[in-house]
Amino acid sequence: MFRGKGKPLCRKVRGMLSEYIDSRLDGENKSLVERHLEICEACSKELESLRMTVQLLHRVAEVPAPRSFTVTVPEPRRESAFGPASMRWLRPATAIVAIALVVLLMGDFLHGFENNVRSNSGPGNITLSAGQLAPSSAAEQQTWVAVPGVMGQMSLATAKAVGYTDYTIVRSSAVSQPAASPIPSVLGNEGPTGAQVIVRGEGGVGWPLRQTEIGLGAAVFVLLGLMIYARRQRRKKVGAR
């Protein structure tokens, strides 16, 4: 072959032969190549063999395409309720439900829905019958109760809202406001603030925490399934004819 032979000028000229064949050299380089080719037989042979190679490549005939490569777009179909286009709300909805579930689980795990004060149980408890407490009154907000089996204390209103039926009134700041609720009068009869009164509350349903968690978990699974379905439907909208 011709590679690797010659002087630096030969190497330089050979690097330009391809452009010379294509008439892409500027005037200065073109005259440099032509002057060198007049005196260098090896580079002249290199030029001829390259020129022949290019001519052979030009002889390669194009072949016709064996078939048409036109593209077709499927007719737009009426979207179902769970069609790809109607699923744009899925991602944010799934995210919101998942975040709500996580917050709920964390709160439940950390007892975030209860007041973190030590229970104060002891003798001298008083049992109140249902109906003796005004529902969700200001007095209930200011009355603290302990629930058996639950650490800490919570307001009476919270205990009723959660659905606890057995609780012990630990203290009430509503003592000085006898008009606000029947509780202060009861407490007033039994002793100073801090006396313990067992209240038999109304057996309300309250807030079904576990059921809410299970419901949210199921909703997350359903939404994730719909997202996977929607993603599969979105693929290959454009097909080959």
Add this chain to the structure above:
Amino acid sequence: MDEQDLISRSKSGDVEAFNLLVEQYQRMVYNLALRMLGNAEAAEDASQDTFISAYKAIGKFRGGSFKSWVLRIAANSCHDKLRVARRYRVVSLDTLLLEPDELHQANNNESPEDYALRRELGRFLNEGLTHLSEDQRLVVILSDVQGLSYEEVAQATGSSLGTVKSRLNRGRTRLRDFLLQREELLPSKFRLNK
């Protein structure tokens, strides 16, 4: 209707206008894929992928040479096919580059002897192209087989003009060396050293 109108209509979702562009360029794209891959079936796949990708991306076409833009998509499609073939060894490159018969369809005004010679030459050239790197092969095919200018090749390959010149020079030299090594096998009409 001129090309710019067809491109504008294609951008607004007119698939019929786009298909007119496909009909205009499908032969060139298929030939590039066939020379790059050396396999008719793979070339068909690559060509179809090219036009589907082009249709999806037509909105991003910012003007310039549509031919170069389509050829660039075709080149990427060929690179993908070769990468997959290498990775999974589904078909070795040697097998891929066997000369398909359809590369040698006889012209109407070609004698049987000329046809045989051209077939032999095509086989040699195709084999020679396999000895080039993918980048060199792409540039040589675009420039010397398909007749694109240096500027068009640069656009189609996403390379600088200097890179195109360099790859073309090396590719031609390498192909020339390959042909010289097998010169006794070449038809005398096509021998480099006469």
